[in-house]
Amino acid sequence: RIAYVNGQYVRHTDAAVHIEDRGYQFADGVYEVCEVWNGNIVDVPRHLDRLDRSLTELQIDWPMTRSAVEFVLRQVVRRNKVHDGIVYIQVTRGVAKRDHFFPADDVAPSIVITARRSSPEAANAQAEKGISVFSYPENRWPRVDIKTVALLPNVLAKQAAKEKGGKEAWYVDADGCVTEGGSTNAWIVTKAGALVTRPAENGILRGITRTVILDLIEREGLVFEERPFTLEEAYEAKEAFVTAASTIAMPVIRIDDRIIGNGHPGSVATRLREQFHTATD
Ligand code: PDD
Numbered sequence: 001r002i003a004y005v006n007g008q009y010v011r012h013t014d015a016a017v018h019i020e021d022r023g024y025q026f027a028d029g030v031y032e033v034c035e036v037w038n039g040n041i042v043d044v045p046r047h048l049d050r051l052d053r054s055l056t057e058l059q060i061d062w063p064m065t066r067s068a069v070e071f072v073l074r075q076v077v078r079r080n081k082v083h084d085g086i087v088y089i090q091v092t093r094g095v096a097k098r099d100h101f102f103p104a105d106d107v108a109p110s111i112v113i114t115a116r117r118s119s120p121e122a123a124n125a126q127a128e129k130g131i132s133v134f135s136y137p138e139n140r141w142p143r144v145d146i147k148t149v150a151l152l153p154n155v156l157a158k159q160a161a162k163e164k165g166g167k168e169a170w171y172v173d174a175d176g177c178v179t180e181g182g183s184t185n186a187w188i189v190t191k192a193g194a195l196v197t198r199p200a201e202n203g204i205l206r207g208i209t210r211t212v213i214l215d216l217i218e219r220e221g222l223v224f225e226e227r228p229f230t231l232e233e234a235y236e237a238k239e240a241f242v243t244a245a246s247t248i249a250m251p252v253i254r255i256d257d258r259i260i261g262n263g264h265p266g267s268v269a270t271r272l273r274e275q276f277h278t279a280t281d
Pocket of ligand 1: 184208
């Protein structure tokens with residue numbers, strides 16, 4: 001495998017950043033995960049727009065031009081012969097003597113791009129079974145709209161879910177509402193057939209997959225309500241599912257100790273999953 005690290009393509013096993021990289025010391029960096037589907041990187045413009053926003057919010061400069069990043073993304077996918085999988089971009093504030101204050105202007109941000117294959121067959125098999133999720137108290141900082149590499153709360157929430165036999169954690173805020181998953185956005189389908197997901201303006205990352213699904217919902221003329229929903233409402237839902245570049249739409253068949261719907265992947269989630277790539281760039 002090949003990785004791109006600060007201007008060079010290197011063997012993945014040899015790829016390294018400095019011990020004083022601020023990503024390592026302060027989690028002072030941002031990232032993107034794009035799906036690779038059928039040899040193509042899905043929704044690159046939208047991912048780079050969001051990367052631009054994350055960088056701007058943290059006052060980190062682009063490490064190279066946007067078109068250079070696009071070029072390297074495709075190179076890394078090609079050099080690793082990834083037909084289906086993901087490509088990962090990480091940008092940190094760079095390498096400097098440990099000090100909380102931003103380093104001097106001449107410190108260049110660090111960039112790493114890697115790609116990894118994954119099996120569409122295995123993902124589809126998972127989607128045919130559905131996943132279990134477990135609720136977890138929302139304990140993240142309020143700026144979860146920025147896609148930072150500071151993911152320790154997400155790691156702990158997902159690990160707690162895994163130890164109960166689940167694949168994802170659903171954060172629940174002080175009002176009893178589900179915000180999002182540890183690495184996914186959260187959705188339900190009500191008994192009346194309406195798709196519900198939380199507004200992206202508060203408490204969640206604005207998922208690219210979420211945005212694509214919104215386009216699909218509009219195109220298909222499905223009933224949609226963008227509003228917070230409680231964990232209790234989710235327990236009673238007809239369907240539930242999660243979305244992310246790494247999972248697309250993944251049906252949820254159990255939340256905590258409650259079976260969702262008839263305990264099988266829902267028809268709405270399944271159809272959105274099947275239709276997904278007709279709505280991507
Ligand atoms: N996670 N919410 C959180 C907290 C996420 O980490 C992610 C993505 C999403 C969905 O965003 P998108 O649809 O753009 O992938 C929502 C990536 C895949 C990850 O951390 O691996």
